[in-house]
Amino acid sequence: MIICSCAVVTDKDLEQAVLEVMSQPNAPLPTPGVIYRHMQKKMQCCGCAPLAAETIYTKMEELEKKGLICPCACATAKTRMKDIMNPPERRVARTLREAPRPLTAPAAPAKHKTVV
Numbered sequence: 827m828i829i830c831s832c833a834v835v836t837d838k839d840l841e842q843a844v845l846e847v848m849s850q851p852n853a854p855l856p857t858p859g860v861i862y863r864h865m866q867k868k869m870q871c872c873g874c875a876p877l878a879a880e881t882i883y884t885k886m887e888e889l890e891k892k893g894l895i896c897p898c899a900c901a902t903a904k905t906r907m908k909d910i911m912n913p914p915e916r917r918v919a920r921t922l923r924e925a926p927r928p929l930t931a932p933a934a935p936a937k938h939k940t941v942v
């Protein structure tokens with residue numbers, strides 16, 4: 827299946843590139859940029875970037891299940907990807923934003939003055 831029509835990249839090309847990249851010592855995070863650079867291809871319109879990223883991570887998991895790439899390298903890549911997608915400062919902000927608000931007592935009803 828064609829993933830990128832600009833650079834003519836198929837899912838098989840991505841799978842082979844992921845295998846080669848993830849087999850390197852200290853494998854880099856297999857971002858679409860890293861994978862395309864490894865294939866000596868260049869994105870032009872970048873319309874395929876979301877599909878390329880999804881395909882790369884699907885292929886990475888498939889290769890891990892087949893035992894063709896090291897599970898430790900995959901775990902490291904997944905952890906680094908989670909950190910990029912959800913950096914610690916965002917986690918703190920989200921935690922603070924989602925923290926339960928302290929309960930406050932409802933305002934006491936106004937007392938009516940008795941006119942004599």
Ligand code: FES
Pocket residue numbers: 829830831832833868869870871872873874875
């Ligand atoms: S479709 Fe991949 S760069 Fe345009």
